[in-house]
Amino acid sequence: MTEKVPSKNLERTVAVIGNPNTGKSTLFTALTGVHSRIGNYPGVTVEKKFGWFEHEGQSIRLVDLPGTYSLSPRTIDEMVSVDVLLGRQPDVGQVDAVVCIVDASNLERNLYVVSQVLDLGLPTVLVLNMWDVALDRGIQIDPVKLGSRLGVPVVPCEAHRRKQIDDVRSAIVRACHSPKTTPPDLFPEAFHEEGRKLQAEFLQFSNQTLPTYLVERLILDVGGQLETELTKPAPEQLITRLKDARERLKAVQFRVPNIEAKLRYGWSRQILNGVMTVPEKRQTTVTDTLDRWLTHKFWGLLVFCLAMFIVFQSISWAAQPLMKFCEFGQKQVGEMVGSLLPFGPFRSLLVDGVIAGVGGILVFLPQICFLFLFIALLEDCGYMARAAFLMDKLMTKVGLSGKSFVPLMSSFACAIPGIMATRTIENRRDRMVTILIAPLMSCSARAPVYWLMVAAFFPSISWAGGWITLHGIMLFVMTFFGAAVAVPIAWLFKKTLFKGETPPFVMELPSYKIPSPRIVLHRVFDRATAFVMRAGTLILATSIVIWSASYFPSDHTEEQKVLAEIRQAESTFATELDQKEQLSREREKFGNGPSGDDQPIAQIDGKISELDERLKPLHDLFDRRNKISEQLLAQSFLGRFGKVIEPVVKPLGWDWRIGVGVLASFPAREVIVATLGTIYSLGGDVDENSQGLQSALQSATWPDGRPVYSIPVAMSIMVFFALCAQCASTLMVIHRETNHWGWAVFTFVYMTALAYIGAWIAYVATGWLMAA
Amino acid sequence: MSSVVSQTLPLELLAAGEHGIVVEIDGSPELVVRLEEMGLHSGVQVYMVQTGSPCILEINHQRYSMRFDDSVTVLVDVSQ
Numbered sequence A: 001m002t003e004k005v006p007s008k009n010l011e012r013t014v015a016v017i018g019n020p021n022t023g024k025s026t027l028f029t030a031l032t033g034v035h036s037r038i039g040n041y042p043g044v045t046v047e048k049k050f051g052w053f054e055h056e057g058q059s060i061r062l063v064d065l066p067g068t069y070s071l072s073p074r075t076i077d078e079m080v081s082v083d084v085l086l087g088r089q090p091d092v093g094q095v096d097a098v099v100c101i102v103d104a105s106n107l108e109r110n111l112y113v114v115s116q117v118l119d120l121g122l123p124t125v126l127v128l129n130m131w132d133v134a135l136d137r138g139i140q141i142d143p144v145k146l147g148s149r150l151g152v153p154v155v156p157c158e159a160h161r162r163k164q165i166d167d168v169r170s171a172i173v174r175a176c177h178s179p180k181t182t183p184p185d186l187f188p189e190a191f192h193e194e195g196r197k198l199q200a201e202f203l204q205f206s207n208q209t210l211p212t213y214l215v216e217r218l219i220l221d222v223g224g225q226l227e228t229e230l231t232k233p234a235p236e237q238l239i240t241r242l243k244d245a246r247e248r249l250k251a252v253q254f255r256v257p258n259i260e261a262k263l264r265y266g267w268s269r270q271i272l273n274g275v276m277t278v279p280e281k282r283q284t285t286v287t288d289t290l291d292r293w294l295t296h297k298f299w300g301l302l303v304f305c306l307a308m309f310i311v312f313q314s315i316s317w318a319a320q321p322l323m324k325f326c327e328f329g330q331k332q333v334g335e336m337v338g339s340l341l342p343f344g345p346f347r348s349l350l351v352d353g354v355i356a357g358v359g360g361i362l363v364f365l366p367q368i369c370f371l372f373l374f375i376a377l378l379e380d381c382g383y384m385a386r387a388a389f390l391m392d393k394l395m396t397k398v399g400l401s402g403k404s405f406v407p408l409m410s411s412f413a414c415a416i417p418g419i420m421a422t423r424t425i426e427n428r429r430d431r432m433v434t435i436l437i438a439p440l441m442s443c444s445a446r447a448p449v450y451w452l453m454v455a456a457f458f459p460s461i462s463w464a465g466g467w468i469t470l471h472g473i474m475l476f477v478m479t480f481f482g483a484a485v486a487v488p489i490a491w492l493f494k495k496t497l498f499k500g501e502t503p504p505f506v507m508e509l510p511s512y513k514i515p516s517p518r519i520v521l522h523r524v525f526d527r528a529t530a531f532v533m534r535a536g537t538l539i540l541a542t543s544i545v546i547w548s549a550s551y552f553p554s555d556h557t558e559e560q561k562v563l564a565e566i567r568q569a570e571s572t573f574a575t576e577l578d579q580k581e582q583l584s585r586e587r588e589k590f591g592n593g594p595s596g597d598d599q600p601i602a603q604i605d606g607k608i609s610e611l612d613e614r615l616k617p618l619h620d621l622f623d624r625r626n627k628i629s630e631q632l633l634a635q636s637f638l639g640r641f642g643k644v645i646e647p648v649v650k651p652l653g654w655d656w657r658i659g660v661g662v663l664a665s666f667p668a669r670e671v672i673v674a675t676l677g678t679i680y681s682l683g684g685d686v687d688e689n690s691q692g693l694q695s696a697l698q699s700a701t702w703p704d705g706r707p708v709y710s711i712p713v714a715m716s717i718m719v720f721f722a723l724c725a726q727c728a729s730t731l732m733v734i735h736r737e738t739n740h741w742g743w744a745v746f747t748f749v750y751m752t753a754l755a756y757i758g759a760w761i762a763y764v765a766t767g768w769l770m771a772a
Numbered sequence B: 001m002s003s004v005v006s007q008t009l010p011l012e013l014l015a016a017g018e019h020g021i022v023v024e025i026d027g028s029p030e031l032v033v034r035l036e037e038m039g040l041h042s043g044v045q046v047y048m049v050q051t052g053s054p055c056i057l058e059i060n061h062q063r064y065s066m067r068f069d070d071s072v073t074v075l076v077d078v079s080q
């Protein structure tokens, strides 16, 4: 190894390909340390991903690809894989070698795509993944013999336990320096002959020589993507030539397209004969037992609904204490920063803008983590595909298929990966309808709005010994509200814009497995970081804008004077304030009822009012501050603007502050929480025991003294957020995935209109119900 | 079941727990090719795990959910 071949250190590009759900992304992550999304259902990866590693002095750029059943792509995600392999994606360039991953427990089928990959002639490494599963089933495979028959190195591996990863690395590096392989020739000479003829004809029409591989694929893929793309130079003539070629082949018993499967599976069986032994008897597995229940027509659906219900109950139950803790932390930080800085715009920017705004959204971090924990568990245990199976029946009623379910389910986390996941849907019309309704699924950015409103305005009632809470039920209802509205909308789209048959539905059901902690925790961590990042960038920026608009151009000198007096008074009355706080805590233990003739309670209440009497100067100061800041806010840019839009939002029961908050949250819906935090911190009702945003909302009033918020207003806000398209990134992804701005605009318009009408109905209907 | 004469019938008519060997897949070429690539091709043994629409099939331990419609017919031989 003394002499250095110059090309040795050039970075080589290696593509990872194989059937869906065989562990490509798991192996990719193990090899490169770059996390690619992993889940136990087909179609997790829908876009290529790059990672790098170095082994034996050779640096390798690895490309993780969407799974594909064959190299004749039928969906957009498969198209990505095939394009990369054929070197037709400019950002990847030519591929130097291929890692073909197969599921060792289902080798015969997996070899189908392997035989197509071998036809490319690229240096190939065959990885027999899921070796543990194959062993469990009693399947015996001889990797050495298999390798010599195929003419490529074969490496058994368990990607999820990171076993034999180094063997894979060495094999990849060696393959990069191997010559091209000679593909096994499965096809008769007559077929190659037609290929050459067609190649000549293409040269004639387009002046470019198509690679033999592509021309032959063109003959084999009837109605495929290649057919439309490659015949572009002269569609009519070329398609006629293509059809003629297929006809001539038919005459010699070479029937396109069925012949390909026959030849390749024949080859696969021949290769495996004597290399693999499969036990005669089929053992019953855990999957059999679980499927009997989980895919049952009645029990399956019941389990599905129950599981969802429990998820939301437990989020509201388990995350509540953590959130209280976060809120406490937010208040402490706010007070500390506030006491350190002199009164002025800078202090206000930090305390009212950043801490009240961004902090207001960050307190929901525990809930976000819990939500993603559940989603990750669902994705990695193998249940997703079952849920799609169960939902197929319902989906066909609106003209979609179970295929649409997985993207929609992903949209509950975030619509962006959800919309990308529609790439796995073959039928174009179905894919379009799924994209258009995906933003209606309640994404995790909507959750903070629901949590805030539900916690502030719905009484905390619980049943069944605290196991079922009204808050949990409300969160459950709001989360599925968007999905329920999506049903008639999907039906409408399918009846008008995208008329067509309900497409057929075939989907692999992976075996169940125990979710792997590494994958689950990484996904939670990943989403939590994304949430914090978003709060630190987009939401921070909007908070600052909102703060500036609500602070300027008013003159704040008088307010600052009062604030200084309050600080003075607070230190004068420090002992009284302490006593009062202690007493209130004691009082809380007795519940919120009136004192009645209960001696100890009456005593405490008496002491508290006595203290209040003494604290009167302080209370008067608070009142003055509130009046001033209310005025200042009304005179600010934001306040003036708010008054202009108030008539538009008044029918929904909102005051101008909510109106501005909602308007500010069109780029990203979580902004509402931050905006309300800033607005109420600047101009809200505060006294010595005001506790963050929740209590600010509870005590907000109209100018005439009526409270702004009530259950109907909370409902109208929640319904608006459930239905509105307040996410710029989603609209951008819709544009990219549909290749048209029109659909992004359409989504925005239809959802916003729906939201306004929905919020109005919710306001009126709840008001009416509450009155009855 | 001991008869040597081959009995073919459409796959969706199998009862839960029954199995057969695929003899022919007919229908729109795109769907037929997709099914073959996914593993449902002539010569494989297919089990009906759960009937209905969609149903659950099993081939070599691999389960599939599938909804049949007019666009494709899968004939299986149940004589063995």
Ligand SMILES: Nc1nc2c(ncn2[C@@H]2O[C@H](COP(=O)(O)OP(=O)(O)OP(=O)(O)O)[C@@H](O)[C@H]2O)c(=O)[nH]1
Pocket: A019, A020, A021, A022, A023, A024, A025, A026, A027, A037, A038, A039, A040, A041, A042, A043, A044, A045, A046, A065, A066, A067, A068, A129, A130, A131, A132, A133, A157, A158, A159, A160, A161, A380, A516, A519
């Ligand atoms: N038992 C076992 N499970 C594995 C092994 N490798 C990966 N898995 C699991 O298989 C599942 C699928 O893994 P992915 O890496 O997402 O599969 P993929 O091939 O990238 O799938 P797509 O992107 O959908 O095509 C995950 O639940 C992994 O934990 C293995 O060697 N043995």
Ligand SMILES: [Mg+2]
Pocket: A024, A025, A026, A037, A038, A044, A045, A065, A066, A067
């Ligand atoms: Mg993947």
